Amino acid sequence: MGMRRKIRIDFIENPRVGDYVIVHAGFAIERLPEKQALEDLESWEELEEAIYQEYGMQAARTE
Amino acid sequence: MDEIITLDYGSGGKKTSALIDTMIVPRMKNPYLSALGDGAILPGEKDLVFSTDSFVVDPLFFPGGDIGELSVCGTVNDIAVCGGEPKFLSCALILEEGLETAVLEKVLASMSAAAERAGVQIVTGDTKVVERGRGDKLYINTSGIGFLRFPGLTPKAIREGDKVILSGTAGDHGTAVMLARSGMMQGELKSDCASLNGLCSAILQTGAGVRVLRDPTRGGVATTLNEFVEGSTLGIALDETAIPVRPEVEAACEMLGLDPLYCANEGKLLCVVAQEDADLVVREMQKCSEGQNAAVIGTVTARYPGRVVMKTKFGGSRVLQKLAGAQLPRIC
Amino acid sequence: MNADKLCSAIKALPLKEEVCLMEVCGTHTMAIAKSGIKSMLPEKVKLLSGPGCPVCVTPASEIDAILELSMRPDVILATYGDMVRVPGSVPGDNLARRRALGAQVQVVYSPVDAVELAKQNPEKEVVFLGVGFETTAPGTAAAALTASDKGVKNFTVFSMLKTVEPALRALMAMDDFRVQGFLCPGHVATIIGEKGFAFLPEKYRMPAVIAGFEAEDILAAIWRLLTQLINREPKLENEYKRAVSEPGNLLAQKMMTACFTAETTEWRGLGSIPKSGLKFRPEFSALDAEKRFPEVLGEEARRIQKSARITPACRCGDVITGRISPAQCPLFGKRCLPEDPVGPCMVSSEGACAAAYKYMDIDSFEENG
Numbered sequence: 001m002g003m004r005r006k007i008r009i010d011f012i013e014n015p016r017v018g019d020y021v022i023v024h025a026g027f028a029i030e031r032l033p034e035k036q037a038l039e040d041l042e043s044w045e046e047l048e049e050a051i052y053q054e055y056g057m058q059a060a061r062t063e
Numbered sequence: 064m065d066e067i068i069t070l071d072y073g074s075g076g077k078k079t080s081a082l083i084d085t086m087i088v089p090r091m092k093n094p095y096l097s098a099l100g101d102g103a104i105l106p107g108e109k110d111l112v113f114s115t116d117s118f119v120v121d122p123l124f125f126p127g128g129d130i131g132e133l134s135v136c137g138t139v140n141d142i143a144v145c146g147g148e149p150k151f152l153s154c155a156l157i158l159e160e161g162l163e164t165a166v167l168e169k170v171l172a173s174m175s176a177a178a179e180r181a182g183v184q185i186v187t188g189d190t191k192v193v194e195r196g197r198g199d200k201l202y203i204n205t206s207g208i209g210f211l212r213f214p215g216l217t218p219k220a221i222r223e224g225d226k227v228i229l230s231g232t233a234g235d236h237g238t239a240v241m242l243a244r245s246g247m248m249q250g251e252l253k254s255d256c257a258s259l260n261g262l263c264s265a266i267l268q269t270g271a272g273v274r275v276l277r278d279p280t281r282g283g284v285a286t287t288l289n290e291f292v293e294g295s296t297l298g299i300a301l302d303e304t305a306i307p308v309r310p311e312v313e314a315a316c317e318m319l320g321l322d323p324l325y326c327a328n329e330g331k332l333l334c335v336v337a338q339e340d341a342d343l344v345v346r347e348m349q350k351c352s353e354g355q356n357a358a359v360i361g362t363v364t365a366r367y368p369g370r371v372v373m374k375t376k377f378g379g380s381r382v383l384q385k386l387a388g389a390q391l392p393r394i395c
Numbered sequence: 396m397n398a399d400k401l402c403s404a405i406k407a408l409p410l411k412e413e414v415c416l417m418e419v420c421g422t423h424t425m426a427i428a429k430s431g432i433k434s435m436l437p438e439k440v441k442l443l444s445g446p447g448c449p450v451c452v453t454p455a456s457e458i459d460a461i462l463e464l465s466m467r468p469d470v471i472l473a474t475y476g477d478m479v480r481v482p483g484s485v486p487g488d489n490l491a492r493r494r495a496l497g498a499q500v501q502v503v504y505s506p507v508d509a510v511e512l513a514k515q516n517p518e519k520e521v522v523f524l525g526v527g528f529e530t531t532a533p534g535t536a537a538a539a540l541t542a543s544d545k546g547v548k549n550f551t552v553f554s555m556l557k558t559v560e561p562a563l564r565a566l567m568a569m570d571d572f573r574v575q576g577f578l579c580p581g582h583v584a585t586i587i588g589e590k591g592f593a594f595l596p597e598k599y600r601m602p603a604v605i606a607g608f609e610a611e612d613i614l615a616a617i618w619r620l621l622t623q624l625i626n627r628e629p630k631l632e633n634e635y636k637r638a639v640s641e642p643g644n645l646l647a648q649k650m651m652t653a654c655f656t657a658e659t660t661e662w663r664g665l666g667s668i669p670k671s672g673l674k675f676r677p678e679f680s681a682l683d684a685e686k687r688f689p690e691v692l693g694e695e696a697r698r699i700q701k702s703a704r705i706t707p708a709c710r711c712g713d714v715i716t717g718r719i720s721p722a723q724c725p726l727f728g729k730r731c732l733p734e735d736p737v738g739p740c741m742v743s744s745e746g747a748c749a750a751a752y753k754y755m756d757i758d759s760f761e762e763n764g
Contacts, residue, residue, distance in 0.1 A: 005318075008507060008537060008538075010533075010534075010646065010650070011533055011537075011644050011647040011650070012535075012646075013646060022582070022585065022638055023318075024530050024531065024534070024582060024755065025505045025506065025527070025530075025531055025534055026504060026505025026506070026507045026508065026534065026538075027476075027505070027507075027533070027534035027537065029530060029533075029534075029582065029585050029644060029647065030585045030638050030639075030644055032637055032638060033637055034652060047615055047618075048623075048727045049692040058557065110403065134605065193601065245504060319504070320477075322429075373431075374431070375429065375430050375431040376430075377398040377430045377431060377432065377435065377610045378399065378402070378431070378435060379430055379431020379432050379433070379434045379435045379610075380431045380434040381428065381430075381431045382753045382754055384753055
């Protein structure tokens with residue numbers, strides 16, 4: 001979004017340029033996986049699978 | 064002129080004359096001001112619209128504008144949304160001892176340019192200087208007068224089924240100022256400061272059933288909409304997905320803990336219009352540069368008397384109350 | 396899109412009785428309010444707001460002490476924005492009012508800004524109001540250490556930092572605590588890890604799901620909690636895997652252990668909770684505002700002030716635990732209002748009572764016309 005600000009990275013191990021992080025009150029508190037994976041596709045698939053299996057919901061399988 | 068404004072400039076003597084003669088009159092360029100009477104004698108018609116506003120924004124200069132431009136647009140807009148054609152402005156300056164003259168130059172240049180763009184003239188004014196520490200660099204008051212062209216605009220005219228139109232993206236100005244004030248963050252975000260008399264004119268000349276116009280300044284879109292229906296038997300149902308918000312404003316607000324719907328706008332207006340005329344009005348607005356992103360954002364309903372309720376982008380519902388005090392950036 | 400599917404999945408669950416779930420994170424409270432999730436859940440699913448807003452659970456006596464400190468001309472208080480309106484024990488008395496009376500109060504976004512403020516104002520004492528849970532504690536400590544390293548002597552922190560686990564234990568120890576599952580705060584979990592919430596299923600057989608802050612994350616967490624209940628299989632699940640690991644953020648944890656000890660501290664509306672407050676270790680006394688201003692911020696001083704002013708009728712504790720509804724509190728809507736709140740449920744703009752107040756007289760939400 002073009003926002004720039006100074007933050008502290010004391011709590012990120014081996015920080016690298018290009019890392020994505022969660023920021024809270026001026027401190028990076030954790031590294032996030034690659035931007036793509038912010039969608040966390042695996043996690044959603046697992047959840048949809050769980051929903052389907054529990055209640056045989058067809059709706060969870062429309063994609 | 065000296066480099067900084069001293070108390071002498073406010074005394075009414077030679078230095079005051081110097082300030083007016085060299086800095087103010089040449090810029091504002093109109094015979095009513097040049098006559099330099101106590102008040103300006105103006106050609107008149109029957110019904111007048113008169114408005115006043117004071118500007119104390121900090122910082123004086125922010126992305127997309129400054130206090131000078133704001134002071135002209137703010138008063139012009141207040142007149143325009145009442146159905147008035149703004150014509151003449153007064154300008155009162157309260158300067159703090161120690162203010163750099165160069166800063167004042169910049170502000171006056173902005174005022175002059177904004178007045179020209181809006182087609183209004185600054186015809187009378189006053190200048191005072193206060194001791195260092197007694198004023199926050201520069202305060203401006205503008206009062207404006209115009210002729211009433213479209214009477215009858217009032218929240219009381221609102222009817223069930225009417226549509227609510229917003230002329231463009233929400234929260235730009237308030238967010239830009241908060242960013243500038245926090246000093247730490249930069250971005251492409253700019254204030255939307257603009258004169259809306261052209262846009263108002265375009266809307267009202269369509270002959271559509273326009274009930275009321277208002278510019279959502281302090282308190283933002285949410286507060287102004289609440290003002291429309293406060294104490295009424297009608298309410299407003301909004302659709303979050305229909306409200307235009309710039310992605311950079313969204314992002315900045317999330318970082319700052321603000322809500323764009325409660326951030327001030329200085330170049331936008333809200334319009335409540337009869338249902339059957341909504342599309343026509345939106346199309347006319349989109350033809351103007353200030354109304355490019357105009358959109359219907361909600362409907363007047365009998366369902367929530369006196370309230371503004373928004374359907375969220377997730378399909379849930381949320382009540383939008385009036386802003387109680389100043390919006391404070393949240394941590395948690 | 397995903398939110399719709401999750402809502403359908405939740406609606407399809409075979410719930411026999413009313414289920415009570417609780418979130419304990421101010422950011423969750425806001426996210427839920429902003430997205431309107433509550434209006435999307437089935438009638439039987441009740442989502443309560445617990446003591447998750449660290450600002451709102453700051454006791455009145457601490458606010459009173461802060462207000463007193465604020466009036467000293469040699470002191471600048473640096474604080475997060477949302478602290479400015481929290482009242483002390485006198486109605487309407489808060490930092491905003493004191494600022495109007497001449498107190499120097501500066502809103503900052505980060506404790507690092509507060510250190511900067513101290514550098515720029517060497518002739519003043521800058522006191523940073525350290526409010527927050529485990530998410531904020533490491534950063535607060537780090538900023539304080541920076542001040543120390545850089546020789547900034549006029550900077551101290553008034554630590555009102557708290558930890559979440561003791562509060563959860565205290566809630567579960569209450570009579571008639573009817574919450575059946577916790578949405579665990581995602582960013583606290585980022586710091587303390589999945590392991591930090593394992594005690595819920597292990598020691599209390601309480602379903603727990605760590606949730607992120609998008610509507611989809613929260614709905615997914617709710618679905619998982621309900622499913623655990625239906626299957627009678629309480630466990631800890633992580634719906635914020637992208638940010639939360641099993642061990643958590645070790646660097647941040649080290650910082651907290653190095654700088655703080657866990658002491659008994661008071662929570663507004665809940666009373667004293669053992670080991671729930673983070674206070675500076677003795678070796679960091681130079682950074683501790685309680686040591687720099689003992690006559691105002693010291694424990695003795697606050698204890699003396701406290702006994703004089705309590706609003707006995709405040710039932711926040713019962714509202715937070717879900718024992719009563721906001722409307723059942725005798726102060727609700729009368730003595731206690733959003734613009735003049737008494738307890739945390741109303742102080743927080745989205746707390747249980749503030750939310751209830753906003754939604755008064757509005758019946759069910761259906762499709763907008």
